[in-house]
Amino acid sequence: xxxxxxxxxxxxLSHEELPLLREKIASQSDEAIGKMMLExxxxxxxxxxNSYYKQTHKIKDLLDNxxxxxxxxVRPAVFQMLLVTASVLIPLLLFSTIYFYKKTTLVSDxxxxxxxxxxxxVNIVLSDGTAVYINSESTLSYNPKTFNKKxxxxxxxxxxxxxxxxxxxxxxxxxTNIMKLKVLGTKFNLKSRYSDPxxxxxxxxxxxxxxxxxxxxxxxxxxxxxxxxxxxxxKFTVHKHFKEQDIAWTKGDLVFNKVSLSNILKTLERxxxxxxxxxxxxxKTEELFTGTVPINNIxxxxxxxxxxxxxxxxQNGKNIIIKNK
Numbered sequence: 001x002x003x004x005x006x007x008x009x010x011x012x013l014s015h016e017e018l019p020l021l022r023e024k025i026a027s028q029s030d031e032a033i034g035k036m037m038l039e040x041x042x043x044x045x046x047x048x049x050n051s052y053y054k055q056t057h058k059i060k061d062l063l064d065n066x067x068x069x070x071x072x073x074v075r076p077a078v079f080q081m082l083l084v085t086a087s088v089l090i091p092l093l094l095f096s097t098i099y100f101y102k103k104t105t106l107v108s109d110x111x112x113x114x115x116x117x118x119x120x121x122v123n124i125v126l127s128d129g130t131a132v133y134i135n136s137e138s139t140l141s142y143n144p145k146t147f148n149k150k151x152x153x154x155x156x157x158x159x160x161x162x163x164x165x166x167x168x169x170x171x172x173x174x175x176t177n178i179m180k181l182k183v184l185g186t187k188f189n190l191k192s193r194y195s196d197p198x199x200x201x202x203x204x205x206x207x208x209x210x211x212x213x214x215x216x217x218x219x220x221x222x223x224x225x226x227x228x229x230x231x232x233x234x235k236f237t238v239h240k241h242f243k244e245q246d247i248a249w250t251k252g253d254l255v256f257n258k259v260s261l262s263n264i265l266k267t268l269e270r271x272x273x274x275x276x277x278x279x280x281x282x283x284k285t286e287e288l289f290t291g292t293v294p295i296n297n298i299x300x301x302x303x304x305x306x307x308x309x310x311x312x313x314x315q316n317g318k319n320i321i322i323k324n325k
Contacts, residue, residue, distance in 0.1 A: 113141040116158070118273035121249075128152055128165050130172065133250055135159035137193075137270050159191040161250050164206075179229050180211040188221075189247045195266075199229040202246040210236060252295050258288045272298050277321045280311045 004021045114134065116122050122134045128148045134140060138158020147153065153173040164172045166185025174181040176192040179199050186206025192199040201210060203221045210219045210227055214234030221227045224242035229235070245255035254271065256264055262285035265276045278285065289308075294300050302313045302320065314321040 110145055111141050111143050113139060115139050118270050120273075126152075128167065128170070128172075130165045131163040133161045135249055136273075156190065157192055157194065159189070159193065159249070161187070161189045161247055163187045178213045178231055178234065180213065182209045182211070183207070189250075191246070197231055199231065200246065201227045201229075202242055203227070204242065204247070212236065248292070249295055253292050254295050255292050257290050259290075261285045261287050261289055264289055268293075268301060271295055272301070274298065274318050274320050277319055280309075280322045280324045282324055283309050283311055283322050 004024060114122065114124060116134050116136050116138050118136055120136050124132050124134065124140075126132065126142075126147070127144065130152070132140065135158060138156070138160060140154060140156050140158075140160065142152075142154035148167075148170055150170060151173060152167070152170050153175065155175045157176060162174070164183050164185050164187070168184055172183045172185075174190060176190075176199060177194075179192070181188075181190065181201065183206060186208055187204040188206070188208060189202040189204070190200075191202075201208065201221060203223060203225050205223055207223070208221045210221065210229065211217070212219075212229060212234045214231075217234065217236060219227055219229075219236040219238065221238065224240075226239040226241065226243055226246070228237045228239070230237070245257060248255040249271075254267060261283065265285070269275055291304075291308075293304055302315070305311060305322065306313055310325055312323045312325045314323060
């Protein structure tokens with residue numbers, strides 16, 4: 001365990017060793033994890049400790065811990081969430097497994113950037129109390145010096161579910177490459193991936209304003225509405241019914257409704273960090289599929305593929321080869 005942890009912080013941990021480190025940490029008690037993280041916390045060199053502790057003191061209600069000038073004492077309950085700050089390495093939640101993940105949080109030019117890779121999902125709590133559950137292959141960035149002053153502004157690409165803390169004095173703004181989203185307090189799912197033709201906003205609670213950067217058009221969404229921005233035209237379309245399938249990923253499922261197998265495989269490759277190789281003439285990628293598959297059990301996914309199309313899946317590392325039986 002100690003050797004894996006040291007290799008991780010030295011950036012010498014291999015891709016094959018990372019799952020082993022996750023398993024080791026997941027098997028530890030809260031007390032053991034807390035001790036290990038506190039030891040690592042106290043090793044960090046913070047250039048301006050006074051400024052840093054003033055910032056963290058503002059979010060003491062979220063951390064529920066005592067901050068002193070020399071040391072931070074963390075309760076086990078803290079490990080149920082991630083608090084993003086500028087200068088420290090902090091725990092990320094991958095499903096229900098707590099593990100150290102250094103490369104997702106980058107600090108440059110005073111910005112904080114959180115990136116998730118294939119197969120990774122992260123819970124974070126911003127300094128204003130807003131909770132964000134970030135799906136795989138997504139990027140969120142913001143400047144902590146300006147966030148929560150006159151406005152709370154961040155940039156995002158990928159997919160995430162936001163539960164925004166209401167603050168009329170500081171509007172919450174999410175910028176994507178061609179759309180801006182503005183709210184005061186609400187819950188919504190935002191899907192804005194470079195490879196998708198549409199940006200999709202599914203509003204669970206509250207009220208949001210959408211702005212097309214391409215056309216200048218504005219669109220309001222109200223509770224249980226779903227808005228689509230066509231990237232090609234820059235135009236909005238609004239549906240009056242919230243689709244539970246849009247947030248199924250937050251509950252551990254992927255829900256497909258008449259989706260081609262080729263697109264399903266692309267989604268599975270992103271969610272599981274695998275690559276499918278098709279060597280079966282039974283498996284037609286243009287066929288449409290309707291159903292639910294788990295987001296955290298690749299073996300169950302393989303079973304569904306084999307049962308539904310009478311194929312055999314052979315796994316070789318990250319490659320999954322689909323063959324005739």
